[in-house]
Amino acid sequence: MSHTVPLTLEHVRGALRLEPTARGVAPHRLPAWALAQAADPQLSMVEAQGAGVRIALRTAATSVTLTAHRTRVTYAGAPARPDGSIDLVVDGEVVARRRTSGGTTTELDMATGIPTLIPGDDLVVTFDGLPAYAKDVEIWLPFNETVEIVEVSANAPVEPPASAGRRWLHHGSSISQGSNAARPTGTWAAVAARRGGVELQNLGFGGAALLDPFVARTMRDTPADLISVSLGINLINSDLMRLRAFRAGMHGFLDTIRDGHPTTPLLVVTPLHCAIHEATPGPGAFDTEALAEGRLAFKAVGDPAEVPAGRLTLETIRAETTRLVTERQAGDPHLFLLDGLTLYGAADEAAHPLRDSLHPDADTHRFVGDRFAHAVFAEGPFAG
Known part of the structure; x- marks a missing residue:
């Protein structure tokens, strides 16, 4: 049986707000009023990237799946930027890693500043083989890409974990x-x-x-x-x-x-x-x-x-x-x-x-x- 994780700040740690989107929610690290005062495309881009943002669960599930849509920026004529990375942490230990793919790419012409949008599919990442006892699970999002969280599901009930510390x-x-x-x-x-x-x-x-x-x-x-x-x-x-x-x-x-x-x-x-x-x-x-x-x-x-x-x-x-x-x-x-x-x-x-x-x-x-x-x-x- 699949159990869906509520997309709230109890589970999406490291974000200050979650913006509802057509796909799901987009984590942000600044409030909307702050971005309005800045009116700065650079800040708007980087604060929406998931540095330190992770999906946190307490669960006995042996399988957890993240469905997401990433947005990334590349530069025409520059060396290709590597795909982002998603890390799985179980009880404080990093145990698995997946590369991101698909999503929407904005390619910037460094000479003109003109962007080109390249569409792509959603990303589906499944972490299997987890131990079948109650444990703290964290899915760390890429620090250099914007990721809209479409859905997170597990094959056992989930609840928010206790705070890990100060x-x-x-x-x-x-x-x-x-x-x-x-x-x-x-x-x-x-x-x-x-x-x-x-x-x-x-x-x-x-x-x-x-x-x-x-x-x-x-x-x-x-x-x-x-x-x-x-x-x-x-x-x-x-x-x-x-x-x-x-x-x-x-x-x-x-x-x-x-x-x-x-x-x-x-x-x-x-x-x-x-x-x-x-x-x-x-x-x-x-x-x-x-x-x-x-x-x-x-x-x-x-x-x-x-x-x-x-x-x-x-x-x-x-x-x-x-x-x-x-x-x-x-x-x-x-x-x-x-x-x-x-x-x-x-x-x-x-x-x-x-x-x-x-x-x-x-x-x-x-x-x-x-x-x-x-x-x-x-x-x-x-x-x-």
Whole structure:
């Protein structure tokens, strides 16, 4: 007998809202009012991608089936992007993986910005051979694709599982979302969450971690036991603001979070090492020479001579963030700072280069997650 899983936030964890669609529901990681304030196609795309979103069940079923429709973005003339991945986790252990297929593909012409829609079929994934005792089952959705959930069914009754632990709310850029990781449970944030035994709410937004007030208000209003933010790289490669605005914006962002979480442990993580932006401002751009060689890579095109006038680099953002957090710690004993270079520094980039000059590969995601878990969950501000 088939038992259908209710598509509610009790079962779809890591989403903040579920949008009803003609097929089923689409998980979102931001509220609709926030997207309306942004009016930004990039943010609208990435917040609908399922970083940290998983379907959670308590069941004795030996077979679970997910029917879904994915939407993905590719770039004409660029190297083919790999299909997304769906992971099955049973009682905390990753036990199976399936590649996504079909769905709707939007192919963007990088020269003109004109999209071409390529339709495809729904995806049906069945995980068989599960142990026939009551267990916690999670189906982790792709971190880099939009997935509409059409139906989830099992061959035994299902119920929502108990919470796996403290709720960790994290906000960052594409690296936090998972860019270039191999699977949804392999992003550094997912690795760290599993090591730390916490429930992850991932607000990592590729290209869109921009000190937006509506993200701070969303974090203010989202229940959390632990909060972290990692901001900087998108402010540089978008060339969005100067040092004066960054300082005020960061203060305002943290103030807003504190309005809803006055004593929650709050960790500010400075940016990881990225050679192209260490001393060179943005904006960032596609590396056309790499594209001609069939590789996707990025470069910084700003003028280092303008740094004294306030143009942002990773070096200036780390220094200002450290100064700012240190100032605030005098009146906030629950505010903490982590140097991102201890997670991934210059020596790490030399040994484990950023494949596209901007994002870590799958192995690097894993060791960054392990380092974060050790520094923050095992011994640091989120210990216990």
